[in-house]
Amino acid sequence: MGQVLVTGATGGIGTALVRALVKAGHQVTAIGRDVGRLDVPAIEADLAAPGTLAAAVGELRDVQALVHCAGISPIAAVADAGPETWERTLAVNVASAAELVRLTLPALRRSRGHVVFVNASPGMTGVPRWSAFVGSKAALRELADSLREEEEPYGVRVTTVYPAATATELLREVRTTFGRPYDPERCIRPETLAEMIVWALAAPADAYACELSVVPAPR
Numbered sequence: 228m229g230q231v232l233v234t235g236a237t238g239g240i241g242t243a244l245v246r247a248l249v250k251a252g253h254q255v256t257a258i259g260r261d262v263g264r265l266d267v268p269a270i271e272a273d274l275a276a277p278g279t280l281a282a283a284v285g286e287l288r289d290v291q292a293l294v295h296c297a298g299i300s301p302i303a304a305v306a307d308a309g310p311e312t313w314e315r316t317l318a319v320n321v322a323s324a325a326e327l328v329r330l331t332l333p334a335l336r337r338s339r340g341h342v343v344f345v346n347a348s349p350g351m352t353g354v355p356r357w358s359a360f361v362g363s364k365a366a367l368r369e370l371a372d373s374l375r376e377e378e379e380p381y382g383v384r385v386t387t388v389y390p391a392a393t394a395t396e397l398l399r400e401v402r403t404t405f406g407r408p409y410d411p412e413r414c415i416r417p418e419t420l421a422e423m424i425v426w427a428l429a430a431p432a433d434a435y436a437c438e439l440s441v442v443p444a445p446r
């Protein structure tokens with residue numbers, strides 16, 4: 228089995244994902260800024276600069292899957308969000324994903340591999356003070372849906388995961404900034420979401436989940 232490339236591996240969900248992938252027997256390579264602290268092989272790269280990724284990543288062989296889990300969530304009204312906010316959010320959340328897909332497609336086609344995009348909460352759209360974030364995730368969904376059609380003849384699978392509130396530091400910060408309560412007990416555990424992504428990657432030969440909406444179970 229080839230390697231699984233993971234962006235956002237140092238984050239709340241990504242850390243759990245790397246652990247779950249390793250536990251399931253996958254060979255994991257992290258791609259990110261500060262990956263030295265991880266226990267898996269890593270490629271140092273800044274996803275805010277998609278144009279630098281080709282040089283950073285080099286030639287990749289034996290790629291079984293690419294999971295784009297990196298993301299930033301700036302909170303600002305359109306009236307206050309300057310071009311840097313838009314450029315950075317679109318670069319990290321979607322343009323770098325497209326570029327990493329482009330760079331890994333030859334290997335993914337050879338392995339009839341799988342691309343997984345971690346998107347936002349199911350149905351999230353038109354959120355005041357969150358336009359750059361929800362706009363980037365809408366673009367990420369379009370990237371996934373176009374890519375799925377394009378790569379179907381080559382056997383590459385494309386899954387979008389839509390996680391509802393997941394108990395990470397990022398969510399705590401987002402909720403605090405929006406002035407909304409944060410109760411990790413009412414959220415998805417990152418470990419649970421990670422297991423569901425590992426499950427999606429383990430789909431059999433005849434079918435797979437192209438979209439996965441994950442919500443907290445009823446209490």
Ligand SMILES: NC(=O)c1ccc[n+]([C@@H]2O[C@H](COP(=O)([O-])OP(=O)(O)OC[C@H]3O[C@@H](n4cnc5c(N)ncnc54)[C@H](OP(=O)(O)O)[C@@H]3O)[C@@H](O)[C@H]2O)c1
Pocket residue numbers: 234235236237238239240241258259260261272273274275276296297298299300319345346347348389390391392393394395396397398
């Ligand atoms: N938590 C939730 O409730 C929730 C719900 C729905 C969707 N999501 C999505 O799930 C994903 C992970 O969320 P999370 O809660 O785990 O967030 P997180 O803890 O803030 O992790 C974000 C990850 O993205 C990486 N990243 C940010 N900017 C980068 C850059 N310029 N270059 C390389 N890597 C960069 C971070 O790396 P550094 O360590 O270097 O900063 C970190 O590994 C995101 O796409 C988020 O939108 C989260």
